[in-house]
Amino acid sequence: MPRRAFLVGTAFLSLLAAPVSATGKTMNGTRLHQAAGQNDAAAITRLLAAGAEIEARDRNGATPLLVATHANAVEAARVLVQAGADVNAEDLIQDSPYLYAGARGHLEILKMTLAHGADLKSTNRFGGTALIPACERGHVETVRTLIEAGVDVDHVNNLAWTALLEAIILGDGGPRHQQIVDLLVRAGADVNLADGNGVTPLGHARAAGYDKIQRILVAAGAR
Structure with a gap:
């Protein structure tokens, strides 16, 4: 190996091995x-x-x-x-x-x-609280924890969606999202608070064919 290449390689390895300070x-x-x-x-x-x-x-x-x-x-x-x-x-x-x-x-x-x-009032880049994406992604225990902590269940994000709307619109209608809808309803979420186009949670649940979620909403007075 040429001496210059050897020296450059050695210097590079020395830099990699050099310690970095706690604040470096x-x-x-x-x-x-x-x-x-x-x-x-x-x-x-x-x-x-x-x-x-x-x-x-x-x-x-x-x-x-x-x-x-x-x-x-x-x-x-x-x-x-x-x-x-x-x-x-x-x-x-x-x-x-x-x-x-x-x-x-x-x-x-x-x-x-x-x-x-x-x-609890802080919001992400979409204007949503921690509760809204937790509902979307089906994190049941996280939703329960955030509700118990006092996060506003009817907060509206920049898409004009509440946690309830997001659980229905972006959820899969399965057992986890059914539990989340039930948790939100029991926590006092407004089941008739519509999105920016005037479509209610029940309207979205019907359009998606989410029968169990529809029943939860109707029992809570949804229209």
């Missing part, structure tokens, strides 16, 4: 972001003790806690939350640990955020 940047964010994504609670504890910035942002504007939430890295999230990480810190597309955990059904992390100051 990696290719995408900090060492803390990396540890969070890998659910490495021990590394997170060490990095925080060494002075790592708990609210540092990666190139997507995500904090280490949001990275942990993306990965459903429960132990990493627990360490970060207990260390004071902001559960409402939003990234560049308006996701926060609280909102993302709710939308994706990451129930353990969601409960942590609720216990540490989650903003």
Whole structure:
């Protein structure tokens, strides 16, 4: 191998092996972001003790806690939350640990955020609360948890849809979405609150042929 190529290769390997400080940047964010994504609670504890910035942002504007939430890295999230990480810190597309955990059904992390100051009125880039996408995606226990926490069941997003409408329009009409519709109705959701085109939840359920959901709605006074 020519000496120049050898020296360049050696220098490159040395850079790869060089240590990065607790607050130093990696290719995408900090060492803390990396540890969070890998659910490495021990590394997170060490990095925080060494002075790592708990609210540092990666190139997507995500904090280490949001990275942990993306990965459903429960132990990493627990360490970060207990260390004071902001559960409402939003990234560049308006996701926060609280909102993302709710939308994706990451129930353990969601409960942590609720216990540490989650903003129940915060909304995602579609103007929806954490409850609305949870209903769409069929996360029954997440929906139950958010309702019990006090999230507004009749909040209307930018599409003019409530959680009830979204559960019907974007759901599959199966057992999970039937349970979710029942939970929303029992929580006092307005069964006649129509979408932007004036179509009610019952109208959408009829159009989709969701018989069980229709029965739940009619029993609750839907028209």
